[in-house]
Amino acid sequence: MNNEWLDTVVDARRDATARIVVLDLVRPDAVEFPEFEAGAHVDVLVDDADGLVRQYSLCGPPHDRTRYRLAVLAETASRGGSLGMHRLRKGDRLRISRPRNRFGISGEARRHLLVAGGIGVTPLLAMAHALEASGAEYELHYCARSRGDSAFLDELEHNPRVRLHFDDGPDDQRFGSATDVGRPDPHTAIYVCGPGGFMDFVISSALAAGWPAEAIHKERFAPVEDADAHKAGGAFRVRLARTGGEYGIEEGQSVLDVLLAHGVDAPYSCQQGICGECIVRVLAGEPDHRDDILTDRERADGMFTTCSSRALSPILELDL
Template sequence: MADGTGDSRLKLILDRTEQVAENVLLLEFEAVGGGPLPPWEPGAHLELRLPSGLSRQYSLCGDPADTSSYTFCVLREERGRGGSVEVHRDLKAGDEIEARLPRNHFPLVDADEYLFVAGGIGITPIKAMVEEVERRGASWRLVYGGRVRASMAFVSELAALGGERTTVVAQDEAGLLDVPGIVRALPEGALLYCCGPAGLLDAMTDACTAAGVADRLHLERFTASGAAPASGGEDTAFEVELAASGVTLTIAADESILEVAQSVRSDLGFSCQEGYCGSCETRVLAGRPDHRGTLMSPEEHDEEGTMLICVGRSRSPKLVLDL
């Protein structure tokens, strides 16, 4: 977890790339100078500092037992914010890059049975989970949807691993995933893990809530939710004290904590600026945050004593942050 004081950094070198599906590039990084990399568990992501200065997060999809490399996939999105295009266009074998230690906001909880649902590039964390559950000997099933089969990474590998337990649904062949039907078929006591575009995750959340199984749903967003978070009223100005920097700032009604704090702390990590990636997660020392992200629930943030400063605001006149 980010604590606002700066995470340890890794120096990585790109060993190889591979086109694993239409517009999907696999990248494998090793430590500069060789040697083992810090461990990770299924669901973890790696945040890269791209040559342009952009920070982007990608879910690890290799074998956690292999500490010699980190593997992840990047979907090229021409209408995105530029990071994926830069990765596809500019990164070449031999390039060195900086990254943060792997972090995990999507951990795989122990269970006897799992249902995994992936949409598009959301297969990347799910693939690592499926392989881990298979190693453990637990029961599992995977439903994997995508626009067209050619755009879906790891179809052959997952079909070979799961056999009839793996269901591949290409939209041009069979239409969209039947989310209510998937939820209705959830085995008693099984956990449901889902990752993919916002529309799929919103539909899955609604279906699980309607079916009374929302407590068994675990999901990770690659984009912000389509639903607007509750704000508790009109935005107003408030103060933020940066404890480590010894500065108190005023956050206007139309400003974010992140953008104002950057005038003092230009090193602050951030990526999505929409409250779902966790790059800007910061420890709260005093005050009552108004949590507006989708990474965790407000209760989970309060329990951990953190907030996302890209979208979060304050319910008290002043917040004190560990920055």
């Protein structure tokens, strides 16, 4: 992982719900953070000792560079990441990467429809801040199990552009794709983030209603399939155009696994096909795309995720 870590200090910590903690990070030297665009996330080195890294969206206003705000849901099946974040207290130190973004606000749309499920509200909250500041037309739909499971209600409740949808609320406030997403509009971009099942529902409903795939922007917190499912498949070889190195990829290995094992300085972060950090260009061969981030246009342009995708041809040549 080619991260330049930034040292930060927890300046404020509050329990937004029983399972969501909100952390405000500042720089120890009081310098400003790097600029970030709404929708961006950072890698967080949750545990220095074992190198545990997790990705969290920045959810504060992008114009405020004095602090970065993260909100973390305590996952019931946590492998240490979210629970480690919940243990942080004011004054604790934390190292994070510079922000990265593959979930930015469309520059082409005139209207922006933000659809959040649960903790998926975090990148969309930053987008709402940015859209509000720029005077853009937007609507934020925040779906949660109940009021008690909803973070940031103090910020959102009185905003006329925000619609709250609680699973345990009256029928007329439930989220409905027909009413809340509606018919396709060439000037509107849809942004979806939340649990996999929720995202699949919103995306498939929008596609079924006739929205083009390019109008739907999405960010997943977890891969669609089991994280190791992409390693299944036949063996193939990769050739690196810049160094001439050639390596065999066996079933059960990812391209990234093999490159790192051979000391290749390949970019990566999540290793789950969801962050986009490992994208490289394919120069020859036929890829078998298994990520959930590249658009059709990016795939046609030769983009390829080394952590999750494989090859349909015996050899792939990569721009590495």
